[in-house]
Amino acid sequence: MDVAIVGGTGAEGFGLTLRLAKAGHHVTIGSRVAKKAAGSAEEARGLLGADATVDGAVNAESVTGKAVVFVTVPFEGQALIYDAIKDAVGPDTVVCDCTSPLMSAVGGRASHVLRPWHGSAAEFAKTLLPRGTRLVAAFHTIAADALRDLAEPVDSDAFVMGDDAEAKALVGSLIADIPGMRWVDCGGLQMARIAEGLTPLLISVNSRYKLRDSGFRLTGRDAWGDPRG
């Protein structure tokens, strides 16, 4: 699948780049600076070997014609980034917002939630994109370190929210391509108000137990994925 990772030069986005490219997808890293994107793409190819198809481009260019666009940027950069890509996102493209609104965006603690007017960063993203854009929210609880460590499966489930069941299933199929990961449909986009809060909860746990990669598994069922069967 053709995928863009806007913010793919950051820790979370770069980890996701490695995992999806390793699974055989064509990944384009988006950055505000073309040279930075190209540098990260080169680093990814160096880690993954010659078979991997990873390239880099400025943000707007990176998303053009892609099936799925992941946005993995800090909350304080979210509005600017969506403004840069909004005209390049096609009507069929699925956008997966991975933003967690943390108080660190305004100089506070990363273990505290910053509550956007719209309810969640995902709902804020919705207002920044053209009406009707297929928007999903996910990856708030997946540690960058766990994604980056290609030698180990990722011991975490991804919570996926959105109002378009097909879009959730498409993002879910990419998640299922990452060793160890399962995806759980947690409901409509508004449920991101809850899921985005799980990032600071894990940051608090990491700090207490001196970890970098705590995460969640959901219990009650062996297989998750598309609840429509």
Place this chain on the structure above:
Amino acid sequence: MDVAIVGGTGAEGFGLTLRLAKAGHHVTIGSRVAKKAAGSAEEARGLLGADATVDGAVNAESVTGKAVVFVTVPFEGQALIYDAIKDAVGPDTVVCDCTSPLMSAVGGRASHVLRPWHGSAAEFAKTLLPRGTRLVAAFHTIAADALRDLAEPVDSDAFVMGDDAEAKALVGSLIADIPGMRWVDCGGLQMARIAEGLTPLLISVNSRYKLRDSGFRLTGRDAWGDPRG
């Protein structure tokens, strides 16, 4: 340990009663009506056998002299219940609030969060108790059905929040007595703002996947418990 479960006639409280009494603790079920409490205590003894020490009392009486008091009532009853027990809670008693503020308290959906002025139901509870009461919040993600099914271990971790490390460890020791369960110190009482939101997230997941007992396991470490070692 001498434990009271205020709201122990309800599904969650009754499940917790069974688990803690089965682990050998003396459990007193609290209810607004003494006869209801006595009836639930009798039902528990019938399920657990003659060795179990479960009795019932009206709420204020049930908490007197107890080491730990669990409050497992719906959000709409929380203020009234704390008003009833506040004068009977001793300075050494640890109170564990298990309330999740759901929109169902005001006729809305149980998968939606109702945000109290104080930030969380646990912080609201703090204002209803005498200054200095040792307060902990936990059990928001533990399904009543899972607690009730004594034939199976509980496949869920309990997220514990509070500002008194010893109080968290005391509640944690009770949690660790329940087969399958581990407890995770998630930080100060304010982190209940996040953990209380996990109840509606699980309700949303249960509804989508036709379950009654989904829950969370934390990954990143095999053993959790007291982070102080």
